[in-house]
Structure formats: structure tokens, C-alpha cells
Amino acid sequence: MLVLKTVFIDNTGMDIDQKLAHRNRKRLLILALLALTLYVVLPQVHGFQASFKLLRHINVGLVLLATGSLATTFVLAAATYHCLARKPLLYRRTVLVAVANMFTNRLLPAGAGSIATFFMYLRRRNHTVSQASSVVAVNNIIGFLSHGVLLAIVLAVSPGGLSGFQLPAVSWPVVAVGLGVVLLAVILVSLKQAWHRSVWRFLRSLAKDMRYYQRQPWLLLAAFSTSLLMTVFYAAALWCCILAVHASLAPAAALAVFTIGVITGTLTPTPGGLGGVEAGLLAGLVAYRLPADQALAAVLLYRLLSYWLTLAVGIVTYVYVDHRGYLQPVSSRRKALI
Numbered sequence: 001m002l003v004l005k006t007v008f009i010d011n012t013g014m015d016i017d018q019k020l021a022h023r024n025r026k027r028l029l030i031l032a033l034l035a036l037t038l039y040v041v042l043p044q045v046h047g048f049q050a051s052f053k054l055l056r057h058i059n060v061g062l063v064l065l066a067t068g069s070l071a072t073t074f075v076l077a078a079a080t081y082h083c084l085a086r087k088p089l090l091y092r093r094t095v096l097v098a099v100a101n102m103f104t105n106r107l108l109p110a111g112a113g114s115i116a117t118f119f120m121y122l123r124r125r126n127h128t129v130s131q132a133s134s135v136v137a138v139n140n141i142i143g144f145l146s147h148g149v150l151l152a153i154v155l156a157v158s159p160g161g162l163s164g165f166q167l168p169a170v171s172w173p174v175v176a177v178g179l180g181v182v183l184l185a186v187i188l189v190s191l192k193q194a195w196h197r198s199v200w201r202f203l204r205s206l207a208k209d210m211r212y213y214q215r216q217p218w219l220l221l222a223a224f225s226t227s228l229l230m231t232v233f234y235a236a237a238l239w240c241c242i243l244a245v246h247a248s249l250a251p252a253a254a255l256a257v258f259t260i261g262v263i264t265g266t267l268t269p270t271p272g273g274l275g276g277v278e279a280g281l282l283a284g285l286v287a288y289r290l291p292a293d294q295a296l297a298a299v300l301l302y303r304l305l306s307y308w309l310t311l312a313v314g315i316v317t318y319v320y321v322d323h324r325g326y327l328q329p330v331s332s333r334r335k336a337l338i
Helices: 002-007 016-044 048-055 060-084 091-104 112-124 129-157 172-191 193-209 211-215 217-244 251-267 276-287 292-324 330-337
Strands: none
Touching (some): 060 091, 060 217, 060 292, 091 112, 091 292, 112 129, 129 217, 129 251, 217 251, 217 292
């Protein structure tokens, strides 16, 4: 949290009353988004009992394949950072940090935990604050672009990926509440002048550091490729979970549903997008006319593997990584040894 506050948000100029008011507005926004999510999702969830029955008869081989796909994403995440890093990284350590990131990324919303983890790791590997910030930012930008390009390519090659997609009926009150929440978020951000200063300062630093990649464009291409593959394996894991509960869905459609889950998870201000990802995935599968019980079973299975299992592994790995000092600045580690 301190890393994110220092790099992206500066509240030092706010007095106590302003900080309390800001926190109250943030809590109000979070409650409104959670209420909207529950209002939309809960009426569609009628098949809990049937879904759990489906989970008792899942295809174990496909579950193992989904687990392997998720494990591969750690290797690819480390490879992406290796391509973008300004200083040499040890690949084995970077993979361990990527696994440990599954713990820290579950603590904060919108991927903030991942930003903090890799920022500290890059600082430990002799990156300046500006360099570490730009590497993390470029990684996120490439991830967004590669995901969009992959989705466009898949839907262009397989136009049938959107066939059968039908948006669920949503009442006007839900739409009004959703638009109100978005408007409230825009107003809160626009009123916070500290955001403006921090964003412009960060963008100037990013533009300066981007000159490094202009001289070595192949690094960006390599990072783009590994990031694209990471999206492929995440979507493949979801597809395997769908097939494991004996449902049927095209791979292109699974990628589209995964994209919906990523978007809703990013917009949901809960740790690791908890609740938002599930809502997006469930809504996407229902939109593809999967039976409610199979859709819910697939979502539960996927999140069990991608969230709770990786969280457990991430906690153990984080303890090891922290003990080894991989996330501590050199000066702090030396002081600890003294």
C-alpha cells in the first residue's frame, strides 16, 4: 500500500477531515458497486444444489489440464518482465515472485497488489523508482493491448464465437444505478486534484523511460508475445473448467467470457476482483445460453483453481520470497542482516 501511495497517489497535502471524507466516499462507492453486483447476479442463481452435484462428477483430467494452464501463466508472466526489465533479472526468482504475487494480488483491487509486488522486486534488482514504475506500467499496457488484439484475431478468424450470445434482460433501475455509480466514480476522481498531479508526473516519467524501448523494439515484441500467450492459457483454463462440468462452449466464446470476467473484476473495487469476476463470468456464460447450473459450476470450479488454489500457493511462496529478501531494497536487506 505504501508503494502504491508513493508512486501513484500523494495524499500528503490533505488534512485529516479531507482524508476521512475521501475514505467515506470510497466506501460508499464500494457498497454501491457490491449492491449492484448482488442485485444483478443473485436473481439468476437458482441452481446452487444442481451445480454442486455437477462438481461431484467433473472430469478430473480436464481439471488437471486447467491447473497446468494456470501454472504456465506464472512462467509467462516472469518472461514478460524479463523482456521489459531495465536491469538483469534471475528468471527462477522472477517466477517465484510471480507465484507470490498471487497472494498480494488478492489483497488489493484492480491489480494494485501485483503492481506493488513487482515494483518492490524491480527495486530490489537495482531499478530506480522511475524505471520500476515504467516497467510495471508498460507491462500492464502490453497486457491490455495483447488481450484486445487476441480477442479481435480470434473473433475475426472464428466469427461463430459470438453466435448464440444474448445479453440477459436488465431492468431500467439496474441500468440507472449502474450509470449513477459510474458517474459518482468520475466525479470523485475529477475532484481529487492530487490524482491529476500524480498522473501527469507519472506520464512524463513514462514517456521519458519509453525511449529505452524505442531503441530496442524487439523487447516490446517479445513481451507482447508472452503476454498474449498468458491470456491464451488463462482462457484455456476457463474452457477446460467449462468442459469439465460437461458443458459445451467454443474456445472463442470462452475467450469472450474470460474477457467479460476480466473487465468486471477490474471495475469491482474488491480484493482480487472477488465477486466481480464471478459475476462477469456467470453473466457471460448465461449470455451464451449455458444452463444456469452448468454455468455456475464452471465458474465455481474456475475460481477455485484460479483464485483460492493460487492464493494458497501464493501465501507459501510469498513467505519464502520474503524470507529470502527478494522484495526488499538492498539497503533494507543489509540493515536487516546487521
